[in-house]
Structure formats: structure tokens, C-alpha cells
Amino acid sequence: MFDVIIAGCGPTGAMLAAELRLHDVRVLVLEKDTEPVSFVRIVGLHIRSIELMAMRGLLERILERGRQRPAGGFFAAINKPAPEGLDSAHAYLLGIPQPVIVHLLEERAIELGAQVRRGCAVAGFEQDDDGVTVELADGEQLRSRYLVGCDGGRSTVRKLLGVGFPGEPSRSETLMGEMEVGVPQEEVAAKVTEICETDKRFSLRPFGGGVYRVVVPAAAGVGDRAEPPTLEDFQQQLRAIAGTDFGVHSPRWLSRFGDATRLAERYRVERVLLAGDAAHIHPPIGGQGLNLGVQDAVNLGWKLAAQIRGRAPETLLDTYQAERHPVAEDVLDNTRAQMELLSTEPGPQAVRRLLTELMDFDEVNRHLIEKITAIGIRYDFGEGPDLLGRRLRDIDVKQGHLYGLLHRGRGLLLDRTERLSVGGWSDRVDYLADPTAALDAPCVLLRPDGHVAWIGDDQQDLDDHLSRWFGQPAN
Numbered sequence: 437m438f439d440v441i442i443a444g445c446g447p448t449g450a451m452l453a454a455e456l457r458l459h460d461v462r463v464l465v466l467e468k469d470t471e472p473v474s475f476v477r478i479v480g481l482h483i484r485s486i487e488l489m490a491m492r493g494l495l496e497r498i499l500e501r502g503r504q505r506p507a508g509g510f511f512a513a514i515n516k517p518a519p520e521g522l523d524s525a526h527a528y529l530l531g532i533p534q535p536v537i538v539h540l541l542e543e544r545a546i547e548l549g550a551q552v553r554r555g556c557a558v559a560g561f562e563q564d565d566d567g568v569t570v571e572l573a574d575g576e577q578l579r580s581r582y583l584v585g586c587d588g589g590r591s592t593v594r595k596l597l598g599v600g601f602p603g604e605p606s607r608s609e610t611l612m613g614e615m616e617v618g619v620p621q622e623e624v625a626a627k628v629t630e631i632c633e634t635d636k637r638f639s640l641r642p643f644g645g646g647v648y649r650v651v652v653p654a655a656a657g658v659g660d661r662a663e664p665p666t667l668e669d670f671q672q673q674l675r676a677i678a679g680t681d682f683g684v685h686s687p688r689w690l691s692r693f694g695d696a697t698r699l700a701e702r703y704r705v706e707r708v709l710l711a712g713d714a715a716h717i718h719p720p721i722g723g724q725g726l727n728l729g730v731q732d733a734v735n736l737g738w739k740l741a742a743q744i745r746g747r748a749p750e751t752l753l754d755t756y757q758a759e760r761h762p763v764a765e766d767v768l769d770n771t772r773a774q775m776e777l778l779s780t781e782p783g784p785q786a787v788r789r790l791l792t793e794l795m796d797f798d799e800v801n802r803h804l805i806e807k808i809t810a811i812g813i814r815y816d817f818g819e820g821p822d823l824l825g826r827r828l829r830d831i832d833v834k835q836g837h838l839y840g841l842l843h844r845g846r847g848l849l850l851d852r853t854e855r856l857s858v859g860g861w862s863d864r865v866d867y868l869a870d871p872t873a874a875l876d877a878p879c880v881l882l883r884p885d886g887h888v889a890w891i892g893d894d895q896q897d898l899d900d901h902l903s904r905w906f907g908q909p910a911n
């Protein structure tokens with residue numbers, strides 16, 4: 437009997453497993469693939485995900501494998517630098533391939549005590565009042581108290597749950613792969629610059645050793661998304677768009693993706709939950725999907741752990757959907773807008789030029805960057821100061837960095853008044869008295885995901901909020 441079975445060891449499943457293990461939850465991750473995926477999808481981690489890695493003590497090992505790049509230029513690939521003074525200690529993009537992230541997150545989950553079984557596809561399940569019986573493709577049955585579907589856009593768990601996945605089907609497909617080219621670099625660069633003037637879905641970027649990352653729109657109406665494309669598909673499309681196939685050969689990997697946009701109607705049905713691409717899919721423009729999934733996992737982990745420990749306030753687990761569904765809705769919308777702006781039609785091109793001008797206004801640029809990087813998210817915790825419901829940036833505190841105090845995934849009371857206490861919640865909430873903390877409030881209560889759950893200086897009010905988020909105090 438496990439506490440939680442997670443279907444899928446992609447970035448969302450691995451992150452969730454690690455989060456649950458911080459609270460000693462017995463976790464089994466079932467992954468259908470025998471080997472980790474080797475083809476590279478992601479271009480980068482955005483600011484909020486980088487912050488989450490810092491909050492869990494993972495940033496150093498991730499920085500070792502990634503490259504820091506400027507945070508700007510991601511909204512519809514409009515080339516504008518980020519505004520000055522973004523509200524984060526980590527105001528950059530971290531370029532790192534998806535397989536590396538998945539490897540590091542899986543390694544971390546295992547270090548913390550999660551079990552990961554590869555070559556095990558979830559094929560069915562049944563839930564009852566006490567738990568979920570999960571059936572694998574080979575007929576083996578396993579039992580857990582909760583099941584979380586982190587099994588990607590074609591999620592078996594979501595389909596078996598019967599949860600609706602409304603939205604738009606894919607209208608266009610893009611081919612992406614890594615391969616060698618047979619012509620000089622200058623020749624490629626000149627042609628690519630010319631085509632990219634109008635076609636933003638086309639690129640050939642050198643990755644060293646003569647290898648290029650090739651992105652090119654697929655021929656309309658051909659291909660089966662379940663099957664990887666062939667080198668001939670790439671050659672044909674390169675010739676159609678660039679007039680030459682650049683002599684591409686020796687592919688390292690080839691893949692395709694579409695622009696379907698869909699959002700699960702519900703994130704939870706009793707003991708079964710959905711996270712990551714299993715709950716939402718959208719085109720990769722802006723590079724938000726993996727980030728969104730990892731952030732779902734951090735939102736869900738501590739709540740599910742509290743539920744399993746029997747100390748979650750009654751509605752805590754439902755706040756997962758209440759908070760994360762609107763965030764995904766917003767990401768879907770911004771990707772829809774970005775896709776329109778990539779169109780080569782005259783109307784969208786004119787809107788793109790106008791938006792490019794508008795982004796010279798600091799506020800517009802800042803708003804869009806805060807959206808893409810997810811640092812602008814504010815959960816609805818009721819009336820209160822603007823900081824309530826937002827994540828708190830990493831700040832200097834007398835013990836070093838604030839995020840250094842969140843590694844264990846516990847709550848934190850940061851008290852500048854030095855008068856308050858976490859009393860009977862000290863088994864799940866840490867306390868730091870620091871009158872010098874760079875904070876525009878007397879005292880803040882942070883949830884384990886770093887969002888501000890309360891601001892004030894009154895002990896009774898604080899106790900009410902500790903109960904609201906962390907359940908009843910220990911005797």
C-alpha cells in the first residue's frame with residue numbers, strides 16, 4: 437500500500453514525487469517508458485521555476501547543467517529586452533534541455549526516498565472510499581490512497597476518469613529535430629535571417645559540432661502525431677520554404693508537435709488528481725508548459741501530503757484546482773494570443789508591429805514578462821494588501837537567504853515584530869524573527885510553496901490563518 441501513486445515520470449511527476457517525499461509520504465512513480473526520453477524539447481526554465489529550484493535547494497546542481505540567458509524576448513518571440521528591476525533575485529532564463537531537468541528531478545525524488553518503476557504503464561484504476569487500485573498494462577495491481585495523473589497530454593488517467601478536455605484541436609504542426617547540414621554556416625545564417633523576417637516558425641540554429649536544431653512548419657494535413665517524422669519530411673519542407681534543404685543529413689533525433697490547446701474541466705475527482713500536461717496542453721510558444729507543470733506539482737505536493745497525514749483543513753486539497761486552473765487558463769490564453777502573432781497574414785503582422793511598439797512602454801513589457809515567467813501570479817486569498825496571495829521573492833534575512841529556509845517544504849513565519857509565535861503549528865511551520873528583513877510588512881506567513889498566506893501583526897488573526905492553511909495545532 438502506497439500513499440500516492442504517480443503515473444508518469446516527466447518533469448511534473450518527478451517534481452511532485454520529490455515534494456511529497458519532503459513530508460515522508462510513501463510514493464511510487466510508474467513510468468511507461470523503460471528509458472528516459474532523449475529528445476530535447478525545452479529551451480528554458482523561467483524565473484518562477486528557477487525560484488522554486490532555489491527554494492528546494494536544487495538550484496546549484498541545475499545551474500551547473502544550464503546556461504543563464506536574458507529573461508526577455510519570449511512573448512511571441514518579440515525581440516525586446518526585459519525591463520530593469522524585475523522583482524526577483526533570479527531574473528534570468530535558464531537554458532537547460534528537458535531530459536537534463538527530468539534526470540535531475542528524478543534523481544532528487546529517488547534521493548529523497550521515492551520509488552520509480554520504469555516500463556510500467558498505468559492501464560486502469562478503480563477508486564473507493566479508502567483508496568485507489570491501479571492496474572498496470574501487464575495486469576499487476578497496486579494499491580494507494582491517492583493517484584495523480586502526471587502522464588502527459590494524452591493522459592490515460594484523465595481519459596479513464598472521464599474528465600472533459602475541451603479546447604481547440606491542433607491546426608498546424610511543426611517539425612523539430614537535430615541534424616547536420618551540408619553547407620557553410622554563413623550560407624545557412626543568411627537564408628535563415630531572410631526567412632525569419634516573416635516566418636517566425638522557421639529556424640536553423642547551430643548547436644556545435646556541425647549539428648543544427650531545425651524547426652520548420654510541417655506540410656499541411658500530413659503526418660500522424662504519434663509517429664516521429666522522417667528526414668525526408670524535413671528536407672521536403674526546407675525546400676518548400678527556403679528553396680534549399682541545406683544538405684541536411686545524419687539526424688540525432690526528429691520530432692513533431694502541434695498547437696492543440698485544451699484544459700481539463702476538473703483537476704480532481706475524489707482520490708484521483710491531474711497535474712502538468714495531463715491537465716492542460718498548449719503550443720510551446722513562450723516555453724511555459726514544463727514550467728506550469730512543475731509549478732502545479734509544488735502547489736499540490738504539500739496539500740496532498742497534509743491530506744494524507746490527516747491534518748489538512750477540509751477544503752485545502754480543493755484549493756489546488758481553485759488556484760491552478762485559472763493559472764492554466766491564463767497560460768492557454770496567452771499562447772493563443774502569441775500564436776496569432778506568429779501568423780504571416782497581414783492583419784496579425786500589423787498587430788505584432790503595434791505590440792512591438794507598445795512593449796517600449798515599461799509597464800506593458802513588464803506585464804508580459806511577469807505573465808510568461810509566472811512571477812505575476814496572485815492567488816485569490818481574499819481581501820488584503822497586494823502581496824497577499826503572491827509569491828515572495830527571495831530576500832536577504834539574518835540567516836542568509838529566505839529561500840534557504842524553505843528547503844524542507846514547510847511553512848514559514850517571518851516576523852519583523854519579534855512578538856508573534858507559531859505555537860502548536862511548530863511541527864509544520866518554521867519561525868524566523870528578523871526585524872531587519874527587507875519586507876514591507878510587519879510579519880508574513882509563507883505557505884510551503886512560497887506564497888504569502890497572511891500579512892499582519894496580530895496573534896489571534898495569525899492563529900486563524902495558521903488553522904486555515906495548516907489545520908489544527910498539535911496539543
Ligand SMILES: Cc1cc2nc3c(=O)[nH]c(=O)nc-3n(C[C@H](O)[C@H](O)[C@H](O)COP(=O)(O)OP(=O)(O)OC[C@H]3O[C@@H](n4cnc5c(N)ncnc54)[C@H](O)[C@@H]3O)c2cc1C
Nearest residue numbers: 444446447448468479558587588712713723724725726727
Ligand atoms: C517543441 C516543444 C518545446 C517545448 N519547450 C518548452 C519550454 O521551453 N519550456 C517549457 O516550460 N515547456 C516547453 N515545452 C512543453 C513541455 O515539454 C511539456 O509541457 C512538459 O513535458 C510537460 O511535462 P509533464 O511531466 O506534465 O508531461 P510529459 O513530459 O509528457 O511526461 C509524461 C510522462 O508520463 C509517461 N506516461 C504516459 N502515459 C503513461 C501511463 N499510462 N503510465 C505511466 N506513464 C505514462 C510518459 O512516458 C512521460 O514520461 C515544449 C514542448 C514542445 C513540444
